[in-house]
Amino acid sequence: MVSERVQGLLERMSLEEKLAQIVGFWVDEGGDVVAPMQGEMASSAKLEDATRHGLGHFTRVYGTRPVDPIERAQWLWEAQRTLVNQPGPGIPALVHEECLTGLAAWKAATFPTPLAWGAAFHPELVEEMGVAIGESMRTLGIHQGLAPVLDVIRDARWGRVEECIAEDPYVVGTIATAYVRGLQSTGVHATLKHFVGYSNSRAGRNLAPVHAGPREVADVLLPPFEMAVLDGKVRSVMHSYSEIDGIPVAADRRLLTDLLRGTWGFDGTVVADYFGVAFLQALHGVAGDLGEAAGKALEAGVDIELPTGNAYLEPLAEKIRAGLVDEALVDLACTRALQQKEELGLLDETFESEPPTSVDLDSPEHRRIALQLAEESVVLLANDGVLPLTSPAKVAVIGPNADRSEALFGCYSFANHVLAHHADVEMGFEAPSVLSALREELSGADITFTQGCEVEGEDTSGFDAAVAAASAADVAIVVAGDQAGLFGRGTSGEGNDADSLELPGVQRQLVEAVQATGTPVVLVLLTGRPYAVDWAFEKGAVVQGFFPGEEGGAAVAGILSGRVNPSGRLPITLPRSAGAQPYSYLHPQLGGSSQVSSLPTEPVLAFGHGLSYTTFTHTGLTVADEVAAGDTFTATVTVSNTGDRDGEDVVQLYARDVVGSVTRPVAQLLGYQRVRLAAGETATVTFTVPTTRLAFSDRDMVKIVEPGAVELWVGPSVATKETEAALTLTGDVHRVSLDDNRWVTTTVERD
Template sequence: MIDELLNTMTLEEQVSLLAGADFWTTVPVERLGVPKIKVSDGPNGARGAGSLVGGVKAACFPVAIALGASWNPALVERMGVALAGQAKSKGASVLLAPTVNIHRSGLNGRNFECYSEDPLLTAELAVAYIQGVQSQGVAATIKHFAGNESEIERQTMSSDIDERSLREIYLLPFEKAVKTARVMAVMSSYNRLNGTYTSEHPWLLTEVLRQDWGFDGIVMSDWFGSHSTAETVNAGLDLEMPGPTRDRGEKLVQAVKDGQVAPETVREAARRILTLLGRVGAFEQAPDLSEHALDLPEDRALIRRLGAEGAVLLKNDGILPLTKTSLEQIAVIGPNAAEARVMGGGSAQINAHYRVSPLEGIRAALSNANSIRHAAGCRNNRLTRVFAGELTVEYFAGTLCQGMPVATERSEKGEFFWFDLPHAALKLDDFSVRVTATFRAEESGEHVFGMTNAGLARLYLDGELVVNGDDGWTRGENYFGTANTELRTPVMLEAGRTYRLTVDYLSPPPKEEGITITALRFGLEKPLGDQAIEDAVAEAAASDVAVLFVGRDGEWDTEGLDLPDMRLPGRQEELIERVTAANPNTVVVLQTGGPVEMPWLDKVRGVLQVWYPGQELGHAVADLLFGDAEPGGRLPQTFPKQLADNSAITGDPAIYPGQNGHVRYAEGVFVGYRHHDSRGVEPLFPFGFGLGYTRFAWSEARASAKDMGADGITVEVDVTNIGDRRGSDVVQLYVKPLSSAIERPEKELRAFAKLELGAGETGTARLTIKPRDLSYFDVEARAFRAEAGDYDVLIAASATDIRSRIAIRNPAVWLAAASDRSI
């Protein structure tokens, strides 16, 4: 069928398939019955074609680092199945997920969106996710291929990575996704790799991906991430996104006529697009692109369970779980207590069906609501609190907010991200908006108005200009680096008085290169001062236990910018110090997208890391605090004692954050625990670490053989739950070479198994390793090489907790060419 279509298509029709029609759909060929399909952002939900801050509601699942902390591929596969259903509810046939870039540093803004610092753990979870999604006839899109481990200058930065490190660390999740999960789509990254944009990198897209690994799906650009015509097509980039095309269309037709691109190259790219349409069933039944909300009880239950599975208990001196019946007063304190921080920021955002805050979850779990005392203590938001209230939004043709509005909408939130406009007469590069609202000040005193805008904007209060986001506009750090840094202005307000707020927004001119965004965000807040901390201290002092909800939110953990450091923002560390001084029975619940420094660790009795676990946040946290669920997580990323202990943070800007358009991965394969092990740097909490509410006894490990053969070696460990409640444990297998011709990490994770056991129950972890698990990548031989000699198999509960050691031997050198299709 596909050959018949290709034979019938004109060159122009084949070319039309190789770029999007708009932001989210492909181009149909109506003459031949070729339908269009829709793609949707993931990875912790399926947003559909809506704005990043609105649109049809969708189920909000835990972010990827929380899934990484679960160490539970089977459960992640179930999530993939559920996400496929969510994608279908948005009319989408392709889900733009999972994200599998490696946690190189603790500062990457998208650290939360990636699974782990370890390529094997990342790969196993990605494979499970993809298999779940694709089992339902929806294509998964693994991203970002490759070297996108930072958000700093990501659209132009060159990640300079040697081939050994690429093959062993950064490419392995993609390789497994292709060879094991048969992923249908790959998304190229924005950055350059060793000087060449990944979207036009023939070694990456053709030699490695297609020739070495046998990938037969499509490669698409990240949005606005292609930069050329002939170069991208010849390198192996099939689909330019979004549309309408900038570099294909007539330009590509002419490139074929001029001999810069062979007709066969276009035909094969078009073949791959048509093959994808066939794989998602688009030829059998043209997709219904309409969108609706799908809120299923089974999805709610799965999200709640995933939240517990990924929560990591970092410290517990016996205070947890809390006993409901013995608590007369519990203080629920912190900036994340009454706020439901359910996801990170950027393109992973969705309009969640609902959000349960920790305070709401605790209230629902306790029969006596009067036993709960609450205080925020301080704020941790990076941007001014977004305006909430009834807003009138008027759209005008042209950029002057003049004449009659073309369209009028209502909104309840002062944030707008326009992919589409509400009327055909409006164009994204030539429209304006007037947003108006009235509000009543609740308190007297100094308030702060803040605004950030991609485009030009001015905010007025009762007709007086308060924030000028027009004159002198310069690019800053918001909206993927397309908006200005937030401008803030203090204003004195009077309690009880009604004010009229107006914002005029003018769309930005189109850009020839890079991302063009039309977005606006404005907010209003009364700063919290010393009294807020005093109030929190008083509530803590009057309670039996204080639970402190601290961390960050999606304004910090977001696409488009990296973190400035690994400290808790705002006055949160001060808040912890003051609360623990008032009540030593303090538990800290952390919400971050990665590691944080903990100078306060010795002063608290418990620390629970819950990441951003989705819409059931509050219920999942209450389950964990009161023992209705087990914290089943283990760290997927090392928590260093201080930022300088990270392998990428050396003080040399060429290594991080980058210099002169290049960031050099000088640490090579020594990322995460590989660095801490091999360089003797003691972590705060090691990779793979996590406590639980029960205890386990492990038997000595036993191996099926002492010599490595083609079928590998299977290691078994019996694990017994010797506690009095159900729980889970993770058995980790690391391989340690006893000698090597090259420098290698002290040990590397090669297999793992998670066991869930009832009280008194015994289970057996079975872990298989094969010759490649002993290998490193030999660049000169262009092959994975396992040297002959002795190795130790280490059975561990974390990177620093070795429980058993088995000596094995590789009797002869083993080589597998880079083009070997097995893994």
């Protein structure tokens, strides 16, 4: 329902004033390149000219170059006062900023990447992180965050895997919705991205076309967005750059209006991914000029053009004056923009109050959350007994990521997004490297360091020193992996796609040279994607960190020493090779069969895998014999810590729909629960599961729950059926509606 206030504002606005409300202005656009084709799309407009009719959004006020947050807040308050007091609508601009791994601003806390959130399997902690991020943003006058990413991982070669949560839609949906709830609880609007299909690009190439059938889109790619819209009540959605089967999402009314607004009832704003409207002309070739691109995007349902008004200002105005675009489309988008500002309190904001004079963007609470999330996300992939370390006297720390704080962060961290262009500017907060953390953790040991090689490149001149250091040590810790960056400035991140899933550069050769010394080796991986590292498993231990953030060094050091018991689980399958991509554990039977191919298809490690310094058993999975399709059932399992130290398990309930009217995956995660158990402790975990978790799109693309046999199991990963049960869905086919429950709930009762 449109308020009288918003309706009155709209009626008094000129066309130019309405257009101004549906575009952004990028104050520092001419600075560092942080968006695709930023140079080609750059605007020469000055602030005073761009805002003379008002303004919809200020784009990335804090996050494009290193500016002191307090000084920039003072500038922002003054700019907002100018907008309020100038002739015309007198409406402040909405301020948006990136916040995927923390507020993208100088000196702000940097948390683990979303892939690490997935590895932690702990939505409640991610929600706490969202609250902490939102409070920082709100203090600085930021109203909307461009996060989280809900793309379901389909190909490990894609550079933006690090920004994604998991290859399982339910894990993505539950964790992303938790982030949305946390951020929005502070009064900051979250933005779902990238709606939809972006992660399914051909060959894992950024912006490559997406060729996904409607069933894959409906049953794999869309469910996380549905959960965040319907259950998370998200207030903004960003369209993806994708074209799906030849139709760019930015010009697809079926997705942006019919599904998102019509079916799901979304009533927030749809924003363009940066330059996405202009890309309808420049990249997709479905518009002859910017004005035509603007008309197509508006008609599809894109309300706000970001980062600037390349298409929605004069090019669109010309089409409207020529009668080629209906001004009613502008009225609709402007109404939504004004409603969002009304919801945020901006229509009443005068900015007469003073901006903050001090701010702590990396408080002890930020660091507590960052440390816990990092510790819970690190995955022990393999261990031949070398871990935990038992008071080694001499430790050789080796590798290109051992003494680099930047190696702890993803590409959307301020450090790698912006400071990579400003080598003379300090980080602005503490982020001890793995080497520094190990020196504190193993204070009694003699620790030496040699780099060995760079992340990229073919230089092996440092190998001899690395081999000598390892030979003289009781244990060698090799810290390898990625450097996150943008558009070729790194090995992981936006625009950094991979042809190979071998470690970048000569890092594998370095590790193998160190292993050949006979000294026990621990390989620590700080990466944004999983790599094919099965060759390392039989000669030591392998520890995986998915860019674990500012406290990641301490988390890794604590796990190596044994002070912290590893509890992370793989949110993505560990691949055998790049040739096996794209891959998902959610494959039908033929997708995993090696009997019809000369190449093995089984992954190295399965989804959900992760070792511990204790042992857990799962027994006695119990379910009812049958339940009506469309109803809810309970599954109960006993989990025991059978080792001699406390630890945390991620209890994973899987299912297989044995016979379907369309092919069904050989396994599907139904629900999960992180459980902490003392040594020798036992607990009973009960999953309450709506049968809609087994829903799929039938041959007529109707979402249904089909009667029939279902196999269920619990195990340490999808590949191991430690305890099993059988269930029969009875009755008629259940047609799924939006009123059906999408969530599994769990209870834990300790013996």
